[in-house]
Amino acid sequence: MNTLAQIAAHAPHDGWGWGGGPGWFVIFPILWFLLIVAVVVLIARAARRGFRQGPPWARQAGTDPVAILGERYARGEIDESEYRSRLAVLRGSTEPGGRTN
Known part of the structure; x- marks a missing residue:
């Protein structure tokens, strides 16, 4: 008695299919x-x-000038005095110690 057509006809009502x-x-x-x-x-x-x-x-990594300067100092490309003077220029002060006028 249960044919495929009967099962398909009752499927939505019996919880089959997409009902949920x-x-x-x-x-x-x-x-x-x-x-x-x-x-x-x-x-x-x-x-x-x-x-x-x-x-x-x-x-982009490494576009910060202070970071690039720090990397150059860490690699030994520049010495401490040059690092401090360039850092002071980047930070906007004129004294090598980093103090603003």
Whole structure:
């Protein structure tokens, strides 16, 4: 008596197929809420870090002049006096000690 046509005719009413049941009325709002919270958190983190910097994977490493100067000093390309005088110039002071006039 149970033919394939009878099973197919009753499938949506018996919980077969794409129905899902009443549990989906609870799960979908929770999933939407979690998605919205995730988007808000990501936007807040980006705003805190500053949108102008761009995403971490797109930033160019080593473009900070002070960092480049520190790397040159660490490699031994410049000595301490040259490092301090150039650092003072980068920070906007005229004295080698880093003090502003």
